[in-house]
Amino acid sequence: MRRAVLWFILLSLLAVAVIELRAWFDRHPQDLPWTTLDLAHPVGRFTAVKLAALGSAPAQCRALLSDAGSPDRPAPPRRAGSECGYGDGMRLGAGTARIAAFSPPGLVTSCPVASALLLWDERVVQPAARRHFGSAVAAVQHAGSFSCRRLYGRATGPWSEHATADAVDILGFRLADGRTVSVLRDWRGSADETAFLREVRDGACRLFTTVLSPDYNAAHRDHLHLDTADRGPAGWRACR
Ligand SMILES: [Zn+2]
The missing domain is CATH 1.20.5 (Single alpha-helices involved in coiled-coils or other helix-helix interfaces)
Incomplete structure (x- = not known):
């Protein structure tokens, strides 16, 4: 009993x-690793690897962006030699009241990078700017995405994620009130700018599989390198 x-x-x-x-x-x-990515969900443990995996699911990736109300539009495929090019390019749209523009305009990235940038802007960059500066970010200043080159521009060795537009380099931010925050000038600057830049770097680490900042090496003293290299659900990630 x-x-x-x-x-x-x-x-x-x-x-x-x-x-x-x-x-x-x-x-x-x-x-959870087995659920389908939805850009409306909060950012979680598996968001970055799911975004990176969209590299092999271009139709799903474009549908996610469209469902999220993104102003980005498909760009024509591009080929440059046997190792460079992309088929899933997105031309990043103009800014809206909710999201920042990219400056200079006309930036084309792979679809996973465009999706990660949308979430980064909405969930990380804008809230951090409002908290630190009391102003939204009007424009994200960049140094481009696609570039047919190997790592560090070497003649041999592995190809850069830039060779497939799976990377973007961020130089700084222009606030809606006209102020600017620059990675080169402000990484070790006054308290607010420095705290803001570290916060957007750390927030990017939850969305991109590789994030390299001035803390990594001198080659990154003036920009944040963000990429969506797909190394699988258990693959290594870099956040430095
Ligand atoms: Zn880069």
């Missing part, structure tokens, strides 16, 4: 645990 009661209690506890776990799964799809 006592044994039966104990079993009953044990099974009841187990049932409650299973129900709680299922509810947690339903509330945290962004923290």
Whole structure:
């Protein structure tokens, strides 16, 4: 009799645990590797690897951007030699009241980079700018995405993510009130600018699989390199 009661209690506890776990799964799809990416979800543990995986699902990637109300539009495919080019390019749209423009305009990135940039702008850059400066970011200043080159411009060795437009280099930000924040000038500058730049770097690490800042090396003293290299769900990620 006592044994039966104990079993009953044990099974009841187990049932409650299973129900709680299922509810947690339903509330945290962004923290589970097997759920489908939705750009409306919060940023979670697996957001960056899912964004990177969109590199092999261009139609899904473009549908996600369109569903999210992104102003980005498909760009024509580009080929440059056997190792360079892209088929999933997006021409980043003009800024809106909600999201920043990219300056200079006309930036084309791969679709995963465009998707990660949209989330970075909305979830990381704009909230950080409002908190630190009381102003939105009107424009993100960049140094381009596509470039047919190997790592560090060497003659041999692995190709850069820039060779497939899976990377973008960010130089700084122009606020809606006209002020500017520059990676080169402000990485070790006054408190607000420095804190803002570190916050947007750290926030990028939850969306891009590679983030390299001035903390990494002298080659990155004037920009943040953000890329969506797809190294699989268990692949390494760099945030430096
Ligand atoms: Zn770069």
